[in-house]
Amino acid sequence: MSIDLEQFHETFFEESFEGLDIMESGLLELEQGEVDLENINTIFRSAHSIKGGSGTFGFSAVAEFTHDMETLLDQMRNGERQVSVSVVETLLGSVDVLRNMLNAIRDGSDIDVDSVAETTVAIKAILGLENTTTDSVKEQVSEAAAKGWIVHFTPHIDIMKTGNDTVRLIRELNSLADKAEVTVNNDALPPLSELEPEDCHQSWVINLIGGEVSEDDIREVFAWVDDECDLKIEAMAKEDDYIGPERRDDDRRQKAPERRNTERRSGKSSESSSIRVNISKVDELINMVGELVITQSMLSRFGDQEDFTPATIERLKDGLAQLEGHTRELQESVMRVRMMPISFAFQRFPRLVHDLSTTFEKKIELIVTGETTELDKTVLEKIGDPLVHLVRNSLDHGIESPADRVKAGKSETGVIELSAFHQGGNIVIQIKDDGAGLNKNKILSKAKEKGLVSQDERMPDDQVYDLIFRPGFSTADVVSDVSGRGVGMDVVRRNIRELGGAVEVKSTPGEGSVFTIRLPLTLAILDGQLVGIGDETYILPVISIIESLQVKTENINAVAGNAEVYRLRDEYIPIVRLYQIFGIKPISTDLENGLLVVVEAEGKKIAIYVDDLLGQQQVVIKSLETNFKKIEGLSGATILGDGTVALIIDIAGLIDLYQKDMASSVVSIKGAAA
């Protein structure tokens, strides 16, 4: 029977990566001096499973590499080897190598042979092994097959108590040879009155004739009961015959290319990866579907109704209300299936901070809270890199050197806090450090130098700090290999915006900085405010709306060029006429006839002018990029109840678009004046 092992590969990779994460965090704990046997055992088990799985599924390079790691870990758990920093470091390094190997195999790319060899040598050095060539397969050329064999099989009395069966063994022997003559010896059998049915008192002599049987073949049959029986094997007569070993060579030659094939998997995209779902979430779904079915049967009764009385209409309304409730709950339950704890993104940070603090010679304590906060899987996968960048940044630029910290009257050890929590329908992730804080003057002068702001520009602190997210901005005095390449923060912001989120920074000189990332719970559904502009309907995310108001003419102020601002209490808010930006014919261009919707993103506010507010509803987000193309200022589209398409506004993008518009119009005015 041929079974395609490839179908198990995805599961294998998934659990192997999980295993690597377990090993990594276990090793990091070891490094902090906690030699806990259960911890070492856990690390060992992960390595062992990866080795077993990779061997079974044909990734022999991985199995070979893991073998030495496993040996080392085995010595550690048996107390034969001291847990030292250097051993742990080497093991951490091999975890990385292993992860790269598995990634390479999964993506069908080439394994980095050099790093594998290097690490293998390092581990072998610890083990005190010579780097023997791994394919020194013990070539046991078995004896030339004999004409036949005489097998004396004398089982011990307890042989059946391990579930072995003498009859099975003899049957197996029989299947090896052309002919088997079996003689049983009952001499040791006690009288019936003393006979224990669970004991074995018999012995056998089996003559095997023909069938090219080797002694190894026979020993193989008895391998399991090696120490539960006395076995004597005699050759009947010998013949010069090399058929046996030669055939083995052929076998090996055929197998070799096959193995190479399985190891290099066709580059299957990792997007199609599976998801592990807690069973309780699935139960919840089934429960909800049950409720839906009940509501459906209740509603279907009305279809048979001859005539409707006010009472039946009342019941119909009740039913519809229930249907709505259940649909919503079902939708939420389905969404929860995609939700995963943020610990998946957080778990790499202890290692990262450990490695980086060594690089920068800083002392850092990492505090992680809210790991169980759940997030959409897609968001989770994409938030990893921006987070890494922000943490690296805090470590590199935020936290001062131990000496500087002592000078500033702080503890030598800097603290980076990574936390996640829910806040008003959003997930908030914060990266907080107790470092020096952002240097306002340095940022401002750098921004001026780079021409990001004009020389005499004055702006509030928050806006100055926000400059670090501008493309092409970097304040690092020395470009390090970790951060400070000037391509970072702008990419971080862009990536987060692509997820429909926002990032902002707050900083206090001498006390530290806080980066706050806000993310939507899910990318698939949005609470939307429908607004009308001319014949078109647009959708604003409810989450970003602060208030909607009728325009009072006296509060409108025109400023430079064609910009308008609206005075709302003590604030001046730029007015954005959506019809201008999207080139639509509005019902009215007179502000007084429409409404202003004040929205906020990343700490900036604008007032969007619309003809009318139409109502709120949950909308399913359809990607514009996959169905059409990306358009600035729009985050997607949806299909409304009546079948028309409505575009969803990306508030942060719209603010950018508006500011760019204003900047270019200011430039053109300046140009005209010159």
Next chain:
Amino acid sequence: MATILAVDDSASMRQMVSFTLKGAGYQVTEAADGQEALTKAKSQQFDLIITDVNMPVMDGITFIRHLRGEANYKFIPMLMLTTESAGDKKAQGKAAGATGWIVKPFNPDQLLNTVKKVLG
């Protein structure tokens, strides 16, 4: 058809073992560690046990020792999945009452041959 209990903490190995055996017509129940396996084996009679050795909660050898002590598992074949390097594990397993072992790595055909051999 014979019923088999497959015990392994690795989901991919479990899937592979179970898929292979089911394909050959056996009824397979899975368990992720020795403790879970013990509970399942006590609530239902199996004709063959195949278990990994290194597992969290309860390892394969402890599991075999416990199960071998049960009256209705006295003569039931119990196979360990083990790696070649673990010579002393084989001995420990035998001492605990294991019938035999399947050496990892193995392919589905090897697994089926061994199972057929044991179940006859």
